[in-house]
Amino acid sequence: MLALYIGNKNYSSWSMRPWVLMRQAGIAFEEVKVRFDSFSLHSEFKQRLHAVSPAGKVPVLVDGDLAIWDSLAIAEYLAEQYPDKHLWPLLAPDRAHARSICAEMHGGFPELRAHCPLNVEAHLPAAGAQIWNEQPGVRDDVQRLVEMWSALLATHGGTLLFGHFTIADAYFAPVCLRLATYALPVPPQIEAYVKRIQALPSVQDWVQDALAEQDFIDFEEPYRERR
Secondary structure, eight states, X not given: OEEEEEOOTTTOHHHHHHHHHHHHHTOOEEEEEOOOSOOSXXXXXXXXXXXXXXXXXXXXXXXXXXXXXXXXXXXXXXXXXXXXXXXXXXXXXXXXXXXXXXXXXXXXXXXXXXXXXXXXXXXXXXXXHHHHHHOHHHHHHHHHHHHHHHHHHHHTTSSSTBXXXXXXHHHHHHHHHHHHHXXXXXXXXXXXXXXXXXXXXXXXXXXXXXXXXXXXXXXXXXXXXXX
């Protein structure tokens, strides 16, 4: 069976992407959770991850003797291994578009990621309001999301980004949770998309597991001193 190495569900946005993708698509896998203790070279986290991946980061997908690291590489591997799941959109132009926005997420939105780290359990509207007022880069990142998602929803029927669930929705699921955690202002059609992503069974399962962790990691908590 496939094994997916992930970090803490409350904090690890990159782990969330392939986990949600596989769970929503019905691809069986064993979950191997490696707690964030530290990211120093000699931490237990790094030692465990280096045993399966030279990058020493989550997520890692292990298929027999093969290890695939990086969430986008994992998504591409799964799309090749499970063509019947249609993890990318069916039409070639849509696939190219979906790959483009996933790559943009992969390398972009630095201000949103820096100032609004994933924290599933927390509800931080006051921090979100301050971030929104003080960080123009966050406002710019959110505006780009609004433009991107609005155009795709209008083109593909207004439910998910490309009509049916794809890698693109899995890739932006942690972003949806960020928008909710920090109560960042978005138009009604974007708020509705966020709620549809939150309602996906795979996302609900991830959230419930994150809430059950009860693990407060101070270096992942820039806005709180305790739960």
